[in-house]
Amino acid sequence: MPKSYTALKASESNKRASLYIHIPFCNSKCSYCDFFSVTDHSLMAQVLDKTIEQTARYIDCFGIKHIPTVYIGGGTPTSLPLKLLEKLLASVGNLPLESGSECTVEANPETVTPELLDLLSGSCINRLSLGIQSFSNYTLKTLGRHCDFKTNFSKLEVIKARWKGQLSLDLISSVPGQSVSDSISDIDTAISFGPDHISLYALTLEDGTPLARSYDPDSQAIDDNVWILAADHLDISGYRRYEVSNFALPGHQSEHNTRYWKLLPYIGTGAGGVSTLHTGEGLFRIANLPDLERYLASDGLLCGAETEEITGKSYIFEYLMMGFRMTAGILKSDFLATFGRKITDVIPETLAIWKARNLASETDEAVRLTKEGLLFLNQFLLDALSELE
Ligand code: SF4
Numbered sequence: 001m002p003k004s005y006t007a008l009k010a011s012e013s014n015k016r017a018s019l020y021i022h023i024p025f026c027n028s029k030c031s032y033c034d035f036f037s038v039t040d041h042s043l044m045a046q047v048l049d050k051t052i053e054q055t056a057r058y059i060d061c062f063g064i065k066h067i068p069t070v071y072i073g074g075g076t077p078t079s080l081p082l083k084l085l086e087k088l089l090a091s092v093g094n095l096p097l098e099s100g101s102e103c104t105v106e107a108n109p110e111t112v113t114p115e116l117l118d119l120l121s122g123s124c125i126n127r128l129s130l131g132i133q134s135f136s137n138y139t140l141k142t143l144g145r146h147c148d149f150k151t152n153f154s155k156l157e158v159i160k161a162r163w164k165g166q167l168s169l170d171l172i173s174s175v176p177g178q179s180v181s182d183s184i185s186d187i188d189t190a191i192s193f194g195p196d197h198i199s200l201y202a203l204t205l206e207d208g209t210p211l212a213r214s215y216d217p218d219s220q221a222i223d224d225n226v227w228i229l230a231a232d233h234l235d236i237s238g239y240r241r242y243e244v245s246n247f248a249l250p251g252h253q254s255e256h257n258t259r260y261w262k263l264l265p266y267i268g269t270g271a272g273g274v275s276t277l278h279t280g281e282g283l284f285r286i287a288n289l290p291d292l293e294r295y296l297a298s299d300g301l302l303c304g305a306e307t308e309e310i311t312g313k314s315y316i317f318e319y320l321m322m323g324f325r326m327t328a329g330i331l332k333s334d335f336l337a338t339f340g341r342k343i344t345d346v347i348p349e350t351l352a353i354w355k356a357r358n359l360a361s362e363t364d365e366a367v368r369l370t371k372e373g374l375l376f377l378n379q380f381l382l383d384a385l386s387e388l389e
Pocket of ligand 1: 025026027028029030033034035037074075076108131
């Protein structure tokens with residue numbers, strides 16, 4: 001085992017690590033999506049077997065003793081036939097999950113059936129994250145989604161009647177042609193099904209996607225104000241914003257994602273999955289190959305994954321980049337414990353300037369961006385980065 005892997009196994013903090021499992025299959029490809037997923041399901045069973053095997057190997061080789069959260073994402077994990085999904089969930093149930101661990105599976109509405117919900121209910125899964133995106137047929141068509149309003153609505157009724165776990169709904173705002181009232185209407189319909197958590201993403205045109213090719217980025221087709229006003233509507237509806245795009249009823253924030261934003265250790269298995277572990281001096285990132293054939297053909301501990309060590313200023317910058325996404329900001333005590341320096345000594349000028357403009361605030365415990373400041377997160381990070389250098 002190379003030296004750095006020995007350090008990963010020796011690190012006390014890696015003994016408690018979250019698990020992300022990437023299922024890179026979808027029933028169809030949405031026009032805005034740049035996640036790694038394929039619609040050809042011919043290698044599904046082999047890829048799933050290799051993912052289960054890789055998960056067990058990572059847990060063993062990296063010395064993981066406690067798993068506080070699990071997230072099965074993709075792709076569309078529920079595009080797996082029920083027999084394969086059952087096999088995956090049984091294997092996850094045998095891992096060292098902490099009592100009460102948050103275990104989420106992502107689903108798309110067209111895959112929701114009473115049988116699927118019964119399978120999830122009888123497994124370790126206690127949180128369902130459903131990609132609704134919109135209830136407007138026009139918006140769904142623009143996004144290249146293969147669900148219409150009727151499917152989204154009827155599948156949520158099945159979930160409401162049968163699912164007893166937590167429910168998170170994904171919505172997209174600032175879609176070309178979508179007005180403020182369209183987005184607010186999506187939110188109100190989503191809330192009528194009583195989710196604990198809502199993710200409201202502002203559409204970004206990712207390079208290389210069909211949607212990006214069909215819109216001129218300078219055409220003003222995408223109105224950011226739609227997202228801003230929709231986010232305000234969620235907040236006044238009782239869903240408190242706790243991260244740039246995430247809102248929850250009190251006590252229902254996603255623990256798994258919060259651990260990402262705090263740069264706590266996690267392993268990511270499956271083709272395209274990414275892990276971030278602690279080395280004692282920084283982070284060790286492992287990015288599994290986003291290619292099914294090569295993932296299947298590779299062997300060894302990492303299945304051919306690319307690795308990267310993140311130390312020094314890069315580590316501090318990543319910590320700032322993730323931590324300032326949260327409305328609670330960065331706890332001064334956490335920063336000091338991680339880097340042995342006060343955050344107020346690391347980026348004093350940036351904090352002073354942004355506080356003077358009422359775009360950042362500081363208490364005895366934390367530093368954070370204000371609601372207005374979060375709109376300019378990227379600029380804040382650029383300022384912090386130039387101060388670090
Ligand atoms: S269902 Fe999700 S992962 Fe699959 S293509 Fe659509 S956005 Fe991408």
